[in-house]
Amino acid sequence: MVNKIKWSACDYAAQGMIDEMLTQLNLSYREIEHRLNGQMSYNRVRDLRLGRRAPVRLSEFMALCELCGVASDDAINELSSRTMKVERSVCDNMKNSGQKG
Numbered sequence: 001m002v003n004k005i006k007w008s009a010c011d012y013a014a015q016g017m018i019d020e021m022l023t024q025l026n027l028s029y030r031e032i033e034h035r036l037n038g039q040m041s042y043n044r045v046r047d048l049r050l051g052r053r054a055p056v057r058l059s060e061f062m063a064l065c066e067l068c069g070v071a072s073d074d075a076i077n078e079l080s081s082r083t084m085k086v087e088r089s090v091c092d093n094m095k096n097s098g099q100k101g
Helices: 009-025 029-035 042-050 058-068 072-097
Strands: none
Touching: 009 042, 009 058, 009 072, 029 042, 042 058, 058 072
């Protein structure tokens, strides 16, 4: 039996950033795979963009940032900011639904 990986707020924030970066890059998954020189497969790039399977690893995130021309310090700062927004949103939703968090 396969254990399902539970995504964190940071994982969801990173997935959103990846989707936006790859949309702006406007390349096919095959071309991205080619430009990454084997760091990630076509399928993995697609899964990361669509939020499927396992969340992004730091090395994958940084490779995609580099490919998209996003500075690593800018990417980490943006990721931190987005993570806090996701966490606040989850807490607000839990409060509104009467759940404890």
